[in-house]
Structure formats: structure tokens, C-alpha cells
Amino acid sequence: MSEPFxxxxxxxxxxxxxxxxxxxxxxxxxxxxxxxxxAGLVDLxxxxxxxxxxxxxxxxxxxxxxxxDQAVAVLAWLDQVPAPQGVSAAVWQRLRWRTKGxxxxxxxxxxxxxxxxxxxxxxxxxGQPDPLAAADALxxxxxxxxxxGRFDDALLNARRAADAYQRFCEGAQPxxxxxxxxxxxxxxxxxxxxxxxxxxxxxxxxxxxxLDLAVRHADNLLQSLTxxxxxxxHQAQGDPVMAQRAMAQADTLGRLAGPLAITRVRVSxxxxxxxxxxxxxxxxxxxxALAQARAAGMERQxxxxxxxxxxxxxxxxRPREALQAxxxxxxxxxxxxxxxxxxxxxxxxxxxxxxxxxxxxxxxDLEAALRLWQAAGAWGRMQEALHEHSEALAARGEVHAxxxxxxxxxxxxxxxxxxxxxxLLKQLREQQQAQAEQRELELLARxxxxxxxxxxxxxxxxxxxxxGVLLLVLASAAVGVxxxxxxxxxxxxxxxxxxxxxxxxRDPLTGLANRRHLRDMLKAxxxxxxxxxxxxxxxxxxxxxxxxxxxxxxxxxxxxxxxxHRLGKAVREADLVxxxxxxxxxxxxxxxxxxxxxxxxxxxxxxISAEPVLLPDGSSLQVTGSLGYAAFPLPPHQVAVGWEQALxxxxxxxxxxxxxxxxxxxxxxxxxARTTSELAQIEQDVAAARARGQVTMxxxxxx
Numbered sequence: 001m002s003e004p005f006x007x008x009x010x011x012x013x014x015x016x017x018x019x020x021x022x023x024x025x026x027x028x029x030x031x032x033x034x035x036x037x038x039a040g041l042v043d044l045x046x047x048x049x050x051x052x053x054x055x056x057x058x059x060x061x062x063x064x065x066x067x068x069d070q071a072v073a074v075l076a077w078l079d080q081v082p083a084p085q086g087v088s089a090a091v092w093q094r095l096r097w098r099t100k101g102x103x104x105x106x107x108x109x110x111x112x113x114x115x116x117x118x119x120x121x122x123x124x125x126x127g128q129p130d131p132l133a134a135a136d137a138l139x140x141x142x143x144x145x146x147x148x149g150r151f152d153d154a155l156l157n158a159r160r161a162a163d164a165y166q167r168f169c170e171g172a173q174p175x176x177x178x179x180x181x182x183x184x185x186x187x188x189x190x191x192x193x194x195x196x197x198x199x200x201x202x203x204x205x206x207x208x209x210x211l212d213l214a215v216r217h218a219d220n221l222l223q224s225l226t227x228x229x230x231x232x233x234h235q236a237q238g239d240p241v242m243a244q245r246a247m248a249q250a251d252t253l254g255r256l257a258g259p260l261a262i263t264r265v266r267v268s269x270x271x272x273x274x275x276x277x278x279x280x281x282x283x284x285x286x287x288x289a290l291a292q293a294r295a296a297g298m299e300r301q302x303x304x305x306x307x308x309x310x311x312x313x314x315x316x317x318r319p320r321e322a323l324q325a326x327x328x329x330x331x332x333x334x335x336x337x338x339x340x341x342x343x344x345x346x347x348x349x350x351x352x353x354x355x356x357x358x359x360x361x362x363x364x365d366l367e368a369a370l371r372l373w374q375a376a377g378a379w380g381r382m383q384e385a386l387h388e389h390s391e392a393l394a395a396r397g398e399v400h401a402x403x404x405x406x407x408x409x410x411x412x413x414x415x416x417x418x419x420x421x422x423x424l425l426k427q428l429r430e431q432q433q434a435q436a437e438q439r440e441l442e443l444l445a446r447x448x449x450x451x452x453x454x455x456x457x458x459x460x461x462x463x464x465x466x467x468g469v470l471l472l473v474l475a476s477a478a479v480g481v482x483x484x485x486x487x488x489x490x491x492x493x494x495x496x497x498x499x500x501x502x503x504x505x506r507d508p509l510t511g512l513a514n515r516r517h518l519r520d521m522l523k524a525x526x527x528x529x530x531x532x533x534x535x536x537x538x539x540x541x542x543x544x545x546x547x548x549x550x551x552x553x554x555x556x557x558x559x560x561x562x563x564x565h566r567l568g569k570a571v572r573e574a575d576l577v578x579x580x581x582x583x584x585x586x587x588x589x590x591x592x593x594x595x596x597x598x599x600x601x602x603x604x605x606x607x608i609s610a611e612p613v614l615l616p617d618g619s620s621l622q623v624t625g626s627l628g629y630a631a632f633p634l635p636p637h638q639v640a641v642g643w644e645q646a647l648x649x650x651x652x653x654x655x656x657x658x659x660x661x662x663x664x665x666x667x668x669x670x671x672x673a674r675t676t677s678e679l680a681q682i683e684q685d686v687a688a689a690r691a692r693g694q695v696t697m698x699x700x701x702x703x
Contacts, residue, residue, distance in 0.1 A: 049084045057179045060099045071107035075100055091177050094123055094133045101140030105147055113144045132177055135164035139186055151377055158189040180217050184210050198380040204233050221257035224250045228268035235275055238553045247272055263292040277549045283312040303329035310348050319355035343372035347385050354392045383412045403655055507579040510564035518578040522643040531640035535597050537587040537629040538650045542662040544583035555615045559623055562613045570607040593631045601629050601665045605702045628653030630668035637674045652686045660699055669696040
């Protein structure tokens, strides 16, 4: 439904952005249920560590999870418990400090994290720093950085830890003391950061590597967790079949792994049901997860699940209950410094307060959430939050506040799209360069082999002169062939770069020009001059979000493709139709004014609504749109404007059309501004300027 480089592809649905993510610990905790008290906490005085290395690794992972709800007690117990029999003192020191560091990191205890990091780096093997202990130290720092919202540092340390674990533990002869769970954890951490940046292809790659690792070690628990996350990513990429298949496998393996794995699967199943508009089913899955967490005494996990349950209550029209659930969860998560979940809580709370009429408090919650997400580099989540709050404010009649958030969302969307395009182009160029370098190496290797043969032949020159001449001729021919192939490879590389540039200027779904192409074309036409000449018509499909929510993203894609086709048939040959983003289309029509421009505007609206759109499942759907347009420069004073300002003016006209009831066209007829500064003042409050007669707009229904 959008450019492959863009973050406008919704993650399953806009609602999923309001859901909290359960920490890795909920899926790594196994075996502690039998030793829990009625309050849900493990009696540490009765806990005994196993003597075998493999069982000890698993039990220490359980303790990391237990630290979510009693971190100080777990750290004190680890200080006192002696080394298990059958495990060397050096190995026990590494495992103990790694566990202490992870427990402290997951609860925001920064001093304890620094102590564990220092002690791990001091561990030596054969008089040298222990490489696995150094990797563990990096993993502990990555966990702490992620928990406290320092995501760039977390990603760097996770990458370095993953490189070390793969170097020492994934070869033919792994070092003693390796634990595959550590590598799995840092791979998952890198995948989470890729998903937060909107790089979902990269996120799927990390999830697949994590799954391969879990399958190789026959770990049902880790397979279940990874498959549930893969299901959500496949749904976000518009592949519901793969999503359903992965979720079914996660459910089956989760039942084998135990009740705590089922908790994580139920949360993911709730998100998947939400993406399909099945709110009752989503709420039922979330309530089952909450019951599992309550039975296990997992206070932090209960808080996170309440955040997601609050989202379901909001969709059911119960904002007061949703706000109560959020207010229950927020103190728990703040107590453990859970920076990842706090902006989600603030965002959901802001929406609930808006629904209750508390506009100022709701906006304050949004701005606080945006600041936390901005510090974390979570641009995709910021964009979704701006969109949802803009819609909520518009529903309450707060037009100016809604318009402000709408423009902030559009600016952020363009920034994200450009970043993703640049990243993908860089990746493709690097791949092409690597291939070219590999061909060059092969050519050099063959050339070296040829030269070696020639040197050998020189020693036999006087005895087999004729044979040497023949070999030289053959070698020259071989070099010629290789050089010819290298030139052809370079030509293919240049063709690929040209093709890539063309693809980057087209929308892959509709085949229309994209935002980048239109922007470059208008800049070229302007030729450095500030004056824009021509007509701009900006069209937005009415209630398009409902199409995705009720019929699915495949139906939404079908609507966009058909609308693009109809628009292309409704314009002149000289006009350019562009997919501006999401459900917006922009038409640039040179030399079009007056009645001819009005006729085109009416023709565009009639084209998209004349007949229902046939959906992939055989049903049909009536589609309408709202249109803002104008011919520039604006009469009567012909103030010179650039194309960006012209676009902003028709955007304002579109917004007025949508606010007036949709399925309308709004034309800016004239503007009394004599200078660009006067025009800018009018833009600040178009409604007031329109009331004063400074700008004339013609608002007409399609029929």
C-alpha cells in the first residue's frame, strides 16, 4: 500500500502502535512456576542450583526473569550462594556476574550494572581476558542501554556482542561455557531496533536468524517467541497467510514450552486479531494473558498487559476504564525505569483523556510521549502517534490543533521515507560493489595463475619453444575473454543503477509517479525562480482507514490501484498524476484555469466514485474522495509563490473540504494578499482570513 522504502506501510494496523511490548524475560522464564509461593514469588531460600553446566545456564536465565519482580532479593541471593558442584570457580564467576548484570539492567539499577560490567571484564583465562566474559559484558550494557532508552548505544553493544558470540560459539569447535540463549538475545535486540526504525525487511532477517538458532538447539520456548514476532512482521508486510501460519506454529510450540510462553503467544494473538478488526477476540486473548501473568505473580508483565488491555477498552468506547488501567500500570513501570513502555502509556493515556474531553491534558501526554520516542529514534511510532491524535482532535472539533499535528506527521513521513530510500539505495550499491569486487578478484586470481604458468614455461623455453608460444597465444585469448566479461559486468552495473533510479521515482503499487519524481520535476520547471505556474489538485480518499480495518490491506491495495487507474484516465496527456503518500494523490496540470480547472476537479471526483471498486474477495466497495485545488499564481494580485507553498494552500483547501463533510471539492478562487508575507499570515489561519474576505473558497459537493 505504499512505497517499499516508506514507513507509511502500517505495522499490522495503526492500533498496534498503542500496544506495549512484553520484555524478552517473559519468554525465557521456565521451570520457576513449581517453586513459586502463593504471592507468585520464588522462595529463594529453598532454591538450589543444578550441578551440570547446561542446566545451570537455563536456571540462571530463570533467575533473570525472577528479577523483574524482586531484583534486590535476587542480587543479594546471588552474592551469597556458593558455586555449584561440577562447575569451576572461573565459570561460576562469569555466569554469576552475567546474571547479576542482566537482572540489574532489566530493573534500571545502573550502579549494579556498572559493577557487573567491570567484574566481567576483569575475568581472565590462561592469563588473558576471557572473550566470553567480555561478550557478556557487552550484552549487559546493551540490555541496560535499551532499558533506559539509549537505543543507539544499545544497538552498537548488541552488534559487538553478537559478533563475539558468533566468533567463539558458532564455529566447528565452540569454546566451553557458550550459551546459545545469549546470541539469541542480542540478535533479537538488533531485530527490535530495526523494527522500531521501520526497517521491517531487516527486522525479519534478524528474526529468521533467531529462529534458525532456536530450531538448531530444539528450544520450543525460543521458537515460540520468535515465531509470534515473525507473525506480526509478516502481517505488517501484507502477508496474512504467512502471519497466520507462523502464529499457529508459535501456539503449538508454546503449549509444549509451558504457561509463560503461552502468555506471550496470547498477547501476539491479540495484536493479530486487532489488525483484522476483531476487537472482541483481541480483548479475550489479552484477558487470558493477564490471567496467566496474575497466576504467575508477574507484576511487571501484568502492568504491560494492562496497557494493551486499555487499548482494547478504548476501541470498545470505554475510555474511563482504559485510563484507569493505564494509571495502574504507569507507577509499576516507572518504578523499574522501563523507558521503552512509558511513551506507549503516555500516548494511550492522551487518547483516553481526549475521549473524556480533557484536551489540554491529552495533548500534554502526547508531547511527553513524543519526546521520549524522539530520544529513542523511534520515528515510526512518532508518526503513528501524531496521526491518531490528529484524528482524535478532529473528531472533537479541535480543527487548528488537529491541522498542526497533521502537518507535523506529513513532515515526519517525508523524513522517514527519504531515510529509508537512502538506506536501501546504499545497500543495493554495496551489494553491486561487492559483486564487482568479487569479479575483479576472480580476474586477478586467474591472471596470477596465468603469470605463474608463463614463468614455469620460461624455464622450458629453450627445449620446448614451440609449445611455449602456443600456450602464450592461448593465455592471451583467455585474458581477452576475461577482460571482455569484466567490461560487460561494468556495463550491467551501470544499467542496474539507471534502472534503480527509475524505480525510485515510481510508486511500485500503482505505477504512478511518486513524491520524489514530482518534486524533482517541479524544481526543474522552476529553473531556480520563486514563481510557480500551473494548477495543483490534491485528492484524499474518504475514510480510507476503514477499508483497511474492515476489509484488510489487500482490499486497500486494490482500491488504491483502481483509483490510480481511474485518475490516469481522467486527466489530460500533459498532466502528471502522482501518488503523494498513503491515500493521497496529487495532480499537476499546467496551463489550466477557470472553468476548465473546475471541470477537471469534478471529473476526478466522478471518476473515482462513478462505479464501486471490485475487491479481491469478489465484493465491491463504493469509494469517494475530497479534493482541494487552485491555479497559481492566485488572482487578483498574482503573488509569486513556490510550489511548496502552493501545495500547502491546496492542502488547506482539502482539509476544509474534509471538515465540511467529505465528498467535496474546494477551490481557492482568489486571495487579497499583495505580498508573500501577507500570504503567509493568511495561511496561519485560513478560516479567519476566509471570514474576513481575504481569501475566497468555493466549496461544492460532488453531486
